[in-house]
Amino acid sequence: MHVLILGGTTEARRLAELLHGTPGLTVTSSLAGRVASPRLPPGEVRVGGFGGPGGLADWLRAQRVDALVDATHPFAGTISFHAAEAAATGHVPLLALRRPGWVPVTGDRWYEAGSLAQAAGLLPRLGRRIFLTTGRMGLAAFADLADLWFLVRSVDAPELPHPPRMEVLLDRGPFTLDGERELLRRHRVEVVVTKDSGGTATAPKLQAAREAGLPVIMVRRPHMPDGVPVAADPEQAACWLADHLDLRIFRGTD
Template sequence: MALRVLILGGTAEASALAGGAVAAGHDVLTSLAGRTSRPALPAGRVRIGGFGGPEGLAAFLDAERIDALVDATHPFAATISANAERACRLRPTPRLMLLRPAWTRQDGDRWLDAGDMAEAARLLPAGARVFLAVGRQELDAFAGRPDTWFLLRVVDPPEAPPPLARHELVLGRGPFRLEDELALLARHRIGWIVAKNAGGEGSGAKLAAARRLGLPVVMVRRPGPPPGPRVPSAEGALDWLAALPPPHA
């Protein structure tokens, strides 16, 4: 039985799920935050932009007669995940989190754990040259480190200059190859990396490069997910959709 499925997307897993759900005959709508100017569009219908908090999302679920919601956003998208959990209680809707596994230490890794971005900034030594792989939304935490040089990689050029005294911007869209990451780190004489523990293969090459070069990595822990069922893959989410009861006529 076909379901009307809302996917909160923006990840490779969300795109894979959308393709599989469309192939299974579901009516799929993927919502993207709209933070990049040319996003890769998944199968099915797509909307771009926010909902206006949990109440706005609940109203959207009702207006669109959504049968199931899959939160396949980035593991650090804590606000939208919390809003989705609240919205699916306001307008009772089956909800699943598609949350890819976190990265784990491997032999040769030199990780320093950080609970948040502020702690990550404090862990960097004075004079370090740092590949800051945390996204544009997190840069303010490092604004108080004028003694540190930062390399930033972004998909789109920022509208405003980053709040960092010493930095350089490069443009790039993953997935990235190990060879490219090694060349990037060597070209900019990087001595440290700061990364979110996002998991996944698309951005993991920088960690493999750090491991090969013996570079320390400040790894920022994920926020805790809201309560509710979770699966680690698009295949698991498709199985969950297949097990849902048919929608009411």
């Protein structure tokens, strides 16, 4: 049996770890290649795109893939639609592995935005010193805000276009609450901008912002394909695969 995991997330790596060593199973993890030094999961790894849904369907067929798991980032929307189309074309079972989104609690000052451009439009009336944690790929949406100062945190260095007044912090989660508190204090942050990525690795910034009384602009997740079953964590995904592929032994789940 052969499982293809569209990965690059913590959940994708964990799923590969759960499946690794299962007798009779080959696990291939596919990474987009947008991070220079990704954390590699166990098993087979391929890097780069497929050339659209047709290319992915061809790969599924050529590699005799028995199940496809879309464990990409919640904001990597295009590949999810490509996966749905390719799976339907090749009659391959498809599962989406999606960590739950964040939910505001008492004390949060969240402003929802439907896109990075909408988030940029909200900023001038909320503050002038911005902690931007939306990744390096979407900085063009903020490039015209020359009167604001940005602290940009990303795994790899951003490229143009980006805001003219910007300090870059190269770092990778998980982050601690004490560290996020100190970061907000040291840089005199007035507004936090983030995507609703969910999970625990970067959630401490939300608590730190809540404690400091700071507004948070939360960019909503894009729509996902309809009709695709969803697992909330790698363990659920492993159980789904066990049911569909009649697999009975998973390392670390005995």
